[in-house]
Amino acid sequence: MDAAYEAKLRADYDGQSREDVLRDYREMLRIRRFEEAAARAYTRGKISGFLHLYIGQEAIAVATKQAMEPGDRVVSTYRTHGFAVALGSDTKACAAELFGKAAGLVGGVGGSMHFFDKERGLWGGYAIVGNHIPVAAGHAFASQYTGDGRVTLCFMGDGAVGIGPVHEGMTMAGIMKLPIVFVVENNQYSMGTPLKRTLPVEDITSRAAGYGFASDRFHVTSVQETRRRLGEAIERARKDGKPTLIELITYRFRGHSMSDPAKYRQKEEVDRWRLNDPLERALMALKTIYQVPEQELDAIDEAIVAEMDAAYEFADKAPAPAPEARFDNVMAEGPYYGDSATTRPAGVE
Amino acid sequence: MPILQIRQAIRDAMKEEMERDERVFLMGEEVGYYNGAYKCSEGLLDHFGPKRVIDTPITETGFAGIGIGAAMCGLRPIIEFMTFNFSAVAFDQILNNAAKLRHMTHGQFAVPMVFRGPNAAAHMLGSTHSQAFEHFYAHIPGLKVIAVATPYDAKGLLKTAIRDENPVLFLESELMYSVKGEVPEEEYLIPFGQADIKRPGEQVTVITWGQGVPVALKAAELAAAEDLSCEVIDLRSLRPMDEAAIIASVKKTNRAVVVYHGWPNGGVGCDVVARIQELAFDDLDAPVLRVCYEDLPMPYAENLENLILPSPERALAAIRRVAYKR
Numbered sequence: 001m002d003a004a005y006e007a008k009l010r011a012d013y014d015g016q017s018r019e020d021v022l023r024d025y026r027e028m029l030r031i032r033r034f035e036e037a038a039a040r041a042y043t044r045g046k047i048s049g050f051l052h053l054y055i056g057q058e059a060i061a062v063a064t065k066q067a068m069e070p071g072d073r074v075v076s077t078y079r080t081h082g083f084a085v086a087l088g089s090d091t092k093a094c095a096a097e098l099f100g101k102a103a104g105l106v107g108g109v110g111g112s113m114h115f116f117d118k119e120r121g122l123w124g125g126y127a128i129v130g131n132h133i134p135v136a137a138g139h140a141f142a143s144q145y146t147g148d149g150r151v152t153l154c155f156m157g158d159g160a161v162g163i164g165p166v167h168e169g170m171t172m173a174g175i176m177k178l179p180i181v182f183v184v185e186n187n188q189y190s191m192g193t194p195l196k197r198t199l200p201v202e203d204i205t206s207r208a209a210g211y212g213f214a215s216d217r218f219h220v221t222s223v224q225e226t227r228r229r230l231g232e233a234i235e236r237a238r239k240d241g242k243p244t245l246i247e248l249i250t251y252r253f254r255g256h257s258m259s260d261p262a263k264y265r266q267k268e269e270v271d272r273w274r275l276n277d278p279l280e281r282a283l284m285a286l287k288t289i290y291q292v293p294e295q296e297l298d299a300i301d302e303a304i305v306a307e308m309d310a311a312y313e314f315a316d317k318a319p320a321p322a323p324e325a326r327f328d329n330v331m332a333e334g335p336y337y338g339d340s341a342t343t344r345p346a347g348v349e
Numbered sequence: 350m351p352i353l354q355i356r357q358a359i360r361d362a363m364k365e366e367m368e369r370d371e372r373v374f375l376m377g378e379e380v381g382y383y384n385g386a387y388k389c390s391e392g393l394l395d396h397f398g399p400k401r402v403i404d405t406p407i408t409e410t411g412f413a414g415i416g417i418g419a420a421m422c423g424l425r426p427i428i429e430f431m432t433f434n435f436s437a438v439a440f441d442q443i444l445n446n447a448a449k450l451r452h453m454t455h456g457q458f459a460v461p462m463v464f465r466g467p468n469a470a471a472h473m474l475g476s477t478h479s480q481a482f483e484h485f486y487a488h489i490p491g492l493k494v495i496a497v498a499t500p501y502d503a504k505g506l507l508k509t510a511i512r513d514e515n516p517v518l519f520l521e522s523e524l525m526y527s528v529k530g531e532v533p534e535e536e537y538l539i540p541f542g543q544a545d546i547k548r549p550g551e552q553v554t555v556i557t558w559g560q561g562v563p564v565a566l567k568a569a570e571l572a573a574a575e576d577l578s579c580e581v582i583d584l585r586s587l588r589p590m591d592e593a594a595i596i597a598s599v600k601k602t603n604r605a606v607v608v609y610h611g612w613p614n615g616g617v618g619c620d621v622v623a624r625i626q627e628l629a630f631d632d633l634d635a636p637v638l639r640v641c642y643e644d645l646p647m648p649y650a651e652n653l654e655n656l657i658l659p660s661p662e663r664a665l666a667a668i669r670r671v672a673y674k675r
Contacts, residue, residue: 138418
């Protein structure tokens with residue numbers, strides 16, 4: 001470990017208790033192990049469709065959970081397992097959703113890209129890039145309308161910032177002074193295209209002025225620094241009704257999805273970012289600063305691996321949705337079999 | 350009974366529902382200080398204030414999405430499109446969010462809201478402002494689609510729409526906002542999924558909705574002068590559709606013509622024809638015909654527009670054809 005790295009590490013963890021760092025490490029590791037297991041299940045053909053992994057970005061979800069209050073809302077993208085695990089969704093239900101099972105987080109109808117867990121503050125799960133920004137603004141509008149005191153945290157990738165609904169949603173949030181925080185998780189790539197080829201400026205938060213927002217921009221290297229700065233924005237939204245645009249500079253170590261071998265980047269680049277991986281840094285801090293014995297760290301990991309093994313075992317054995325489940329939740333009135341006697345499925349009136 | 354214009358019936362429906370339920374609000378371009386591009390919200394800002402009658406910037410995707418997000422939190426938004434032609438800009442919000450969220454979230458969220466505004470061609474507005482959107486929206490499970498042609502129907506159905514637990518697309522008409530009719534003073538609701546026989550008849554069933562209704566009624570009048578009796582059925586509700594009313598009439602007349610705004614390919618008109626041929630094939634004495642736009646973009650020039658629009662004369666020609674009277 002070189003001196004500069006160690007100095008930065010010590011600065012990041014200055015004043016943090018051993019217990020807090022262990023907790024943050026454990027929560028990040030839970031997300032990582034959940035997703036590594038997902039990747040294995042995908043390779044074994046147990047998961048179909050698209051699977052976008054959050055590996056490298058876990059600190060953001062963990063910090064968000066700590067920064068928000070009960071009742072605050074997280075609105076996110078198709079790369080959303082990390083938020084579900086961090087917010088306390090049952091990992092069995094999460095895994096079952098990936099497997100398309102009835103016990104899944106949304107009954108097996110959503111899959112990886114459409115995680116919702118309202119009770120725990122996870123308000124999606126949106127897979128059309130950018131189209132959740134106006135919806136999130138609508139949640140914040142409802143908070144303003146009813147005075148419920150809640151803040152909406154709206155996450156998006158760097159690839160989203162060019163699409164229309166982002167502009168329209170932010171325009172509305174700005175003009176209406178909504179209690180909302182917009183967070184761009186800049187993981188460097190819009191699928192396989194680096195930001196410098198999709199955005200005419202380097203700093204995404206330069207847009208904040210145009211919407212009348214406050215802004216913040218930083219590298220995500222630790223949970224607590226991220227929590228603190230998200231917390232400031234949440235406070236600003238809750239107390240002053242002023243939106244903030246935050247750019248979190250981060251990195252995803254896997255491809256865009258499981259079908260992407262990520263050939264558009266060099267090994268050296270990935271290695272360089274590994275030094276900034278908040279999970280690796282937390283582990284390094286625990287070993288060097290807090291002198292946590294290897295045995296204790298291994299035990300934490302083993303417990304998490306056991307949790308995830310149990311979750312995926314559950315998912316594998318859980319039953320598929322019943323055939324009639326496809327009629328549910330289409331319309332409010334109850335099971336829906338189609339609008340015409342001519343097109344109704346066989347066996348239903 | 351008071352005589353109201355359609356625009357007044359729409360305003361009264363919104364006003365009554367906003368008074369009844371504080372969760373209901375109206376949002377859109379020019380709905381507040383301007384009193385509505387077509388005056389459907391006249392006086393509502395003065396009555397309810399800017400918290401509940403909300404002017405927006407020109408951001409159809411933005412305010413459609415805000416409505417959806419607010420509905421998910423338990424509010425009951427009415428989103429006004431200045432014209433449904435502009436709803437194309439918000440199509441993704443309606444298709445992928447409003448229509449899908451109850452399903453996609455396994456019932457964790459509901460989207461009880463109304464998108465309303467004028468639909469289809471008006472007069473000489475050119476190709477981008479003269480399109481009928483029921484054909485797009487009625488395709489989508491998860492939505493309800495309503496089209497109104499009288500003040501009575503407009504008020505009763507809009508009140509039902511505002512109270513419905515699903516997203517409802519409520520289609521009006523620029524050319525028909527001034528149409529007058531009787532509206533009861535006492536409260537009433539009209540359930541969805543019930544067609545209305547606007548003119549009873551015996552020989553030919555004419556199925557129509559929205560701006561097609563006056564065309565069909567005029568054609569029926571012309572046909573009556575030739576001793577051809579037409580039954581004009583106003584569907585009012587396109588999704589859900591009152592299939593039983595259509596079939597009952599066709600079984601009586603054995604002949605049907607569908608009169609509507611919109612292009613011939615795909616859409617609600619084709620859907621009506623498909624249902625008739627499947628459910629009443631043995632009762633038909635003639636092919637079912639459609640009278641709608643020619644399969645062309647709408648030109649501005651008045652003479653060209655008139656050629657493309659469904660007219661009473663074209664509808665009459667179709668009625669004669671199915672009756673084998675030329």
